[in-house]
Amino acid sequence: MNTDTPLLTVEDLTTTFETDAGLLIAVDGIDFEVHEGETVCIVGESGSGKTVASESITQLIPSPPGSVDGTVQFKGRDVVSMSESELREIRGQQIAHIFQNPQDALNHCYTIGWQIIEAVQVHEDISDEAARERAVDLLTRVGIANAAARLDDYPHEFSGGQKQRVMIAMALITDPALLIADEPTTALDVTVQAKILRLLNDLQDEFGMGVLFVTHDLGVVAEIADQVVVMYAGKVMERGDVYEIFETPSHPYTRALIECLPGGNRSGDGIEGTLPDPTNPPDGCRFAPRCEHAVAKCTHGGQPALFSIDAADHRVSCVHYGHGGDPSVVTSEDGDQAQSDGGAADD
Numbered sequence: 001m002n003t004d005t006p007l008l009t010v011e012d013l014t015t016t017f018e019t020d021a022g023l024l025i026a027v028d029g030i031d032f033e034v035h036e037g038e039t040v041c042i043v044g045e046s047g048s049g050k051t052v053a054s055e056s057i058t059q060l061i062p063s064p065p066g067s068v069d070g071t072v073q074f075k076g077r078d079v080v081s082m083s084e085s086e087l088r089e090i091r092g093q094q095i096a097h098i099f100q101n102p103q104d105a106l107n108h109c110y111t112i113g114w115q116i117i118e119a120v121q122v123h124e125d126i127s128d129e130a131a132r133e134r135a136v137d138l139l140t141r142v143g144i145a146n147a148a149a150r151l152d153d154y155p156h157e158f159s160g161g162q163k164q165r166v167m168i169a170m171a172l173i174t175d176p177a178l179l180i181a182d183e184p185t186t187a188l189d190v191t192v193q194a195k196i197l198r199l200l201n202d203l204q205d206e207f208g209m210g211v212l213f214v215t216h217d218l219g220v221v222a223e224i225a226d227q228v229v230v231m232y233a234g235k236v237m238e239r240g241d242v243y244e245i246f247e248t249p250s251h252p253y254t255r256a257l258i259e260c261l262p263g264g265n266r267s268g269d270g271i272e273g274t275l276p277d278p279t280n281p282p283d284g285c286r287f288a289p290r291c292e293h294a295v296a297k298c299t300h301g302g303q304p305a306l307f308s309i310d311a312a313d314h315r316v317s318c319v320h321y322g323h324g325g326d327p328s329v330v331t332s333e334d335g336d337q338a339q340s341d342g343g344a345a346d347d
């Protein structure tokens, strides 16, 4: 197989919900790819459509009220047109999901061992003893100490971080090609979060999985991403490799998110304003109503097409880039500031 063929190709993905307030456009025509062994992070504020986008891939969106359109190709196969039984096979074996709250996914009435062994036996026709050995091996791999003894413990006897490790172990049972992780560390404290991120990185090296990682935290993105997709109000504002995104953030929204990081200009503040009503999005760029660089043409027409700003396929959806635009409108202010900062920084 050509290694340039992406594991996952998403094109013009659009997911809507019928609501009492009208048609809600949660994801509006987004494109991205995940290659083998690569980590792609979808990042954006709460309500941007990250979860809906990630759950649309394997058609986890309830329909109705949801409806998914566009192209999703996994290993060259069109997922959107698959039958329910084909989808079940893909979901169970090829694409694994882990979610924010492991306690929701674990049954508190059964031991951890019972739950892993059952999941192993759904996948493979092996004896109880062999399945038990697999369970011990999996738990050991995800860093659960004394795994053989812990099989007989119930979920409440595990800490939050350990439960998330158990969920990761269960996701690995089928040796998936793609792992979709939706805020898997958000509920954990910072040191545990760092350990889980390191574990995911190690497992990715070992298993060669592609990972699609959903987070609202750019700090996490900096830790683990190869590629970054910045989403806002259902649209992609910017995407590119992680180095490009942090070295030359180009969309005002990306720049604002970075400034919100500890040590940034807006550290601790967040971006002023709120997301637009998803049942009635504004014309032009979705971010224009909150953007300090917005000009008249930002509020007309649709979201600007993603414009490629360098050879590495770093793309941005902003009128100040490409045809007739002047990127310095967005970037110069910071340049000036960097200069004066530079002059004053004696300490």
Ligand SMILES: Nc1ncnc2c1ncn2[C@@H]1O[C@H](COP(=O)(O)OP(=O)(O)OP(=O)(O)O)[C@@H](O)[C@H]1O
Pocket (backbone or CB within 6 Å): 017, 019, 024, 025, 026, 044, 045, 046, 047, 048, 049, 050, 051, 052, 053, 065, 066, 216, 278
């Ligand atoms: N089942 C549903 N029915 C109606 N609207 C929905 C449904 N699921 C999600 N939405 C809406 O879709 C939009 C995107 O939601 P989504 O959960 O994808 O955001 P998110 O970026 O994952 O946010 P968070 O960081 O809070 O998880 C929101 O406006 C949300 O209210």
Ligand code: NI
Pocket (backbone or CB within 6 Å): 050, 051, 052, 182
């Ligand atoms: Ni979400």
